[in-house]
Amino acid sequence: MSLKVDFFAGETLNGQRLIEFRLGQEAESEMSVAGAELMVRAEASPRARRLRYTLWAFTVRGNSSVGELAGATVAGGGRNGGRGWQRLDVTDAARRWAANGAHGPLRLLVDCSGCGGRVRLRLGGGAAARPLLRLRVRPRRARSRRALDCDAAASGSCCRQTYYVSFRALGWDSWIVAPEGYYANYCRGACDPLNSYHSQIVEAAALGRSTCCAPVRFSALSLIYFGDDANIIKRDLPEMVVEECDCP
Structure with a gap:
């Protein structure tokens, strides 16, 4: 089953915007995460048709320091030049978050290697383009x-x-x-x-x-x-x- 995870535009760290996610009210206090996927919208320049770059996501402790690597993906090189929605597997980071009770938000810093100013990541703004966290949890049948x-x-x-x-x-x-x-x-x-x-x-x-x-x-x-x-x-x-x- 999937859970609703609310997005919030966080603070900045060293000039980079943080993104954070909080669980909806229907989430249980204890849950087992089966998988998690971060979706980020990338907008590449029309002239960057064969641009190839790497997206990185890191956890953030509070609002002050970068933690573990949450996930990475290589994009670009195809017809769309790396435009559109990019997906990062952040299962391990989501499991650590859930293991600690998920009481606070899951804060992430998304970075790009090889963008060179030719790719814009949509890390806020309207609901149609803001980052998404797809969180899959194992149902606890005994409790429900x-x-x-x-x-x-x-x-x-x-x-x-x-x-x-x-x-x-x-x-x-x-x-x-x-x-x-x-x-x-x-x-x-x-x-x-x-x-x-x-x-x-x-x-x-x-x-x-x-x-x-x-x-x-x-x-x-x-x-x-x-x-x-x-x-x-x-x-x-x-x-x-x-x-x-x-x-x-």
């Missing part, structure tokens, strides 16, 4: 399991069945930035009319039918994807996740 889930409900009774939709398996990962997939879930099982309210039994009998196991509560899905001109768009899609099932 509730009685409404089928793995904890009585056999055959109405319950919520977890069901994961992978955007990568659907071939949509080329335009969806985050998440990589989500738990859509669905309802299954039978409803016992003897356990329903009296009014529901009377209504069901009058209509010649029994109550059905159905969703009674949904939640939205936050989707981040590439729009026109490679801009990044965030949209909240309502009623995409089945949260609870019952016999209405």
